[in-house]
Amino acid sequence: MTKHSAGDLALFGGAPLFSRPRPIGQLHTPSFDRFRDKLRAVYSARWLSNGGPMVRQLEQALARRHGVAHCIALTNAGLGLMMLMRLLAEGRHGEVVMPAFTFRGLPHFAVWAEQIPVFCDVDPHTHTLDPHDLDARITPATTCILAVANPYAIGDREGLCAVARRHNVPIVFDSVYGFGATCGGHELGSWGAAEVFSLHATKALNGFEGGYVTTSDDHVARLLRMQRNFALDEDPDLARGHPHVLGLNAKLNELHAAMALVCLEDLPQLFAENRTRYEHYRRAFADVPGVSILRYPSDSVERQNHQMVIAELSAEWPLSREDSLRLFRAEGMAITAHFAPALHQSRHSPPGARGGSLPVAEALARRFLQLPAGDLVDKRDIDAIAALCTFIRNHAGEIRSRLSDMPAAAPALG
Amino acid sequence: MTKHSAGDLALFGGAPLFSRPRPIGQLHTPSFDRFRDKLRAVYSARWLSNGGPMVRQLEQALARRHGVAHCIALTNAGLGLMMLMRLLAEGRHGEVVMPAFTFRGLPHFAVWAEQIPVFCDVDPHTHTLDPHDLDARITPATTCILAVANPYAIGDREGLCAVARRHNVPIVFDSVYGFGATCGGHELGSWGAAEVFSLHATKALNGFEGGYVTTSDDHVARLLRMQRNFALDEDPDLARGHPHVLGLNAKLNELHAAMALVCLEDLPQLFAENRTRYEHYRRAFADVPGVSILRYPSDSVERQNHQMVIAELSAEWPLSREDSLRLFRAEGMAITAHFAPALHQSRHSPPGARGGSLPVAEALARRFLQLPAGDLVDKRDIDAIAALCTFIRNHAGEIRSRLSDMPAAAPALG
Numbered sequence: 117m118t119k120h121s122a123g124d125l126a127l128f129g130g131a132p133l134f135s136r137p138r139p140i141g142q143l144h145t146p147s148f149d150r151f152r153d154k155l156r157a158v159y160s161a162r163w164l165s166n167g168g169p170m171v172r173q174l175e176q177a178l179a180r181r182h183g184v185a186h187c188i189a190l191t192n193a194g195l196g197l198m199m200l201m202r203l204l205a206e207g208r209h210g211e212v213v214m215p216a217f218t219f220r221g222l223p224h225f226a227v228w229a230e231q232i233p234v235f236c237d238v239d240p241h242t243h244t245l246d247p248h249d250l251d252a253r254i255t256p257a258t259t260c261i262l263a264v265a266n267p268y269a270i271g272d273r274e275g276l277c278a279v280a281r282r283h284n285v286p287i288v289f290d291s292v293y294g295f296g297a298t299c300g301g302h303e304l305g306s307w308g309a310a311e312v313f314s315l316h317a318t319k320a321l322n323g324f325e326g327g328y329v330t331t332s333d334d335h336v337a338r339l340l341r342m343q344r345n346f347a348l349d350e351d352p353d354l355a356r357g358h359p360h361v362l363g364l365n366a367k368l369n370e371l372h373a374a375m376a377l378v379c380l381e382d383l384p385q386l387f388a389e390n391r392t393r394y395e396h397y398r399r400a401f402a403d404v405p406g407v408s409i410l411r412y413p414s415d416s417v418e419r420q421n422h423q424m425v426i427a428e429l430s431a432e433w434p435l436s437r438e439d440s441l442r443l444f445r446a447e448g449m450a451i452t453a454h455f456a457p458a459l460h461q462s463r464h465s466p467p468g469a470r471g472g473s474l475p476v477a478e479a480l481a482r483r484f485l486q487l488p489a490g491d492l493v494d495k496r497d498i499d500a501i502a503a504l505c506t507f508i509r510n511h512a513g514e515i516r517s518r519l520s521d522m523p524a525a526a527p528a529l530g
Numbered sequence: 531m532t533k534h535s536a537g538d539l540a541l542f543g544g545a546p547l548f549s550r551p552r553p554i555g556q557l558h559t560p561s562f563d564r565f566r567d568k569l570r571a572v573y574s575a576r577w578l579s580n581g582g583p584m585v586r587q588l589e590q591a592l593a594r595r596h597g598v599a600h601c602i603a604l605t606n607a608g609l610g611l612m613m614l615m616r617l618l619a620e621g622r623h624g625e626v627v628m629p630a631f632t633f634r635g636l637p638h639f640a641v642w643a644e645q646i647p648v649f650c651d652v653d654p655h656t657h658t659l660d661p662h663d664l665d666a667r668i669t670p671a672t673t674c675i676l677a678v679a680n681p682y683a684i685g686d687r688e689g690l691c692a693v694a695r696r697h698n699v700p701i702v703f704d705s706v707y708g709f710g711a712t713c714g715g716h717e718l719g720s721w722g723a724a725e726v727f728s729l730h731a732t733k734a735l736n737g738f739e740g741g742y743v744t745t746s747d748d749h750v751a752r753l754l755r756m757q758r759n760f761a762l763d764e765d766p767d768l769a770r771g772h773p774h775v776l777g778l779n780a781k782l783n784e785l786h787a788a789m790a791l792v793c794l795e796d797l798p799q800l801f802a803e804n805r806t807r808y809e810h811y812r813r814a815f816a817d818v819p820g821v822s823i824l825r826y827p828s829d830s831v832e833r834q835n836h837q838m839v840i841a842e843l844s845a846e847w848p849l850s851r852e853d854s855l856r857l858f859r860a861e862g863m864a865i866t867a868h869f870a871p872a873l874h875q876s877r878h879s880p881p882g883a884r885g886g887s888l889p890v891a892e893a894l895a896r897r898f899l900q901l902p903a904g905d906l907v908d909k910r911d912i913d914a915i916a917a918l919c920t921f922i923r924n925h926a927g928e929i930r931s932r933l934s935d936m937p938a939a940a941p942a943l944g
Contacts, residue, residue, distance in 0.1 A: 364638065
């Protein structure tokens, strides 16, 4: 839909740019026939759940890929984090240090594990946990460090692990956004006590839903396997010896494993397509003042998944981020602010969580938007989004005037 | 495999009765084509997860079936119980009273919700929570009563609800084993603050995996929907107003909803087949001394699912339950003791859980076995199992002698 005047914007009554919303997740879907054939195998084996052949095959393939001794497939990544934080606390009610600039579900997982979330500032370049600030926030009550990979930067893993070692505190890596990335040429997955990945449909490796933990620590792996299955184990003394390992149902189903196995085959092509999309975004936005596309580091040495496309709004951009979100969403872009607000300033963070002043996270949380990306977005869409931004900039005065006549936008969930 | 002497028993080196293990779960599998067609719809909608059309359709169908205002579909029943116990505690660290004779995962779920499990004795006839003992175990610290339906008896719901009302304590019903049963001619689902059901493949309604909560309490339903989705809600003040509602990822995926929708259509036939199987068991074991099949109540008034078949060993039976389990398992029966040991005597129960002396639960926990049942068991199998039991009884002396030469059987997980 070509826009000629501000009144053509969907927020003001015009036809939306996209009749079907363009999502921000990967949403990779292999041909139905490929999935159907794997499913038929599940079906004819009549092993529908609970540690069947597909789950075991997936666990082996992922352990190999990540270069670790164990992959523990789970219902989802969040339960993996809850389980790990509880397990590593060894029965203590302590604190988990985590970045203030990340997914807002994480502090809730810590409280499920009976740990207080303590927010830490992030590095201004990688936007991941800052080793210096981390060092200052560790206390005798710290039971675990939760470091989180960003889509476009995995952060200073060596530095974080050095801090963890110095304080003798376990460190866990949430690598959901880092799946497919390498560090020193090696696939992530073998850092710290364990790493956690997702199989959600919006992530690079699609199992419809699901997650997994990678570790080379035999003991952690054994306890996780026990924990995911109601804390039952063939050795009845294992649960008794580890009373802090609470059981729950966190097993991955054969259906999800079947889908993930199919999608594993597609990863090289998927990463290439993501990169093409990202590079097209970079070119399309090169001449749009006020909006820039966050750079992934050069991939001459390290691989990235190029899955998410993050836009930064600068002072040249004429609208607030909240008004921009409203305008974009009305046009059929199912987009969101990127990690906003900072967790220590979020009304969504559970009571008792601690932060203080975390200036880098606070500033970052005001700057970014996640743009449409993944398999359902093509080059024409990207060109249209860039043209829309140029249009908004060229009609900023009238748009601002119309916006001021409307009820105020709800702020991002504080 | 006809057995002629004790040496023909698989435990002593003979060929097993069943080359492919006979399970105890329902494991109902509709034709692959029916599931495939539903899946294709999920696939072509490209709505792979998170509140898609299949989940909404399933929630509506189940709310109608159970006669409630709300069905909240979840990843599994256990997470539903964790969420409900936390939600109803309203931030207090208290106690949840639950039966001592039930599934051993339940006390772990209470501790995840930061509640201390307090075990209560059960009624000698229904084997469900005894209202009189319950009344004595409620204290000012009680945040919730967790009542559990047994496969063959839903218990005295009126009596339990009266106790809950008198103490002004919420009561939740775990109706996983009671799915399909009626009470006063009405499908379960509308009792207490909420009821919890399972969609696991071993249960009557197969979604491969999954669970759901039924309630007519708008507030509980709204908070559960928020909680299952990381405690995010369109109204940013809802989370703030309910800081005790911790978020997690407990959403049901479209795949599971699609399977459950297919299986919903099959329930009348499935219940009829279960009943036929159960009645065949009753007839086949009528003349086997020492083993009786636990009776479901007459279904002239109330419907039951007849899903599980429970055997009771009496004093006439020549072997201990543990030795019997060993013998049966070696023959290819994937069976288990029924709710053993009692939870207050179980090493698997988390530390801090309280019980005392609970004589009915203790006695019941020594008596029962779950026999092979569900779609993968036919009349010939049942006849063969009955014949095996007769054989064991007729060769009891030699079997006992051979057993005494073997290392002791591991006790059921204490």
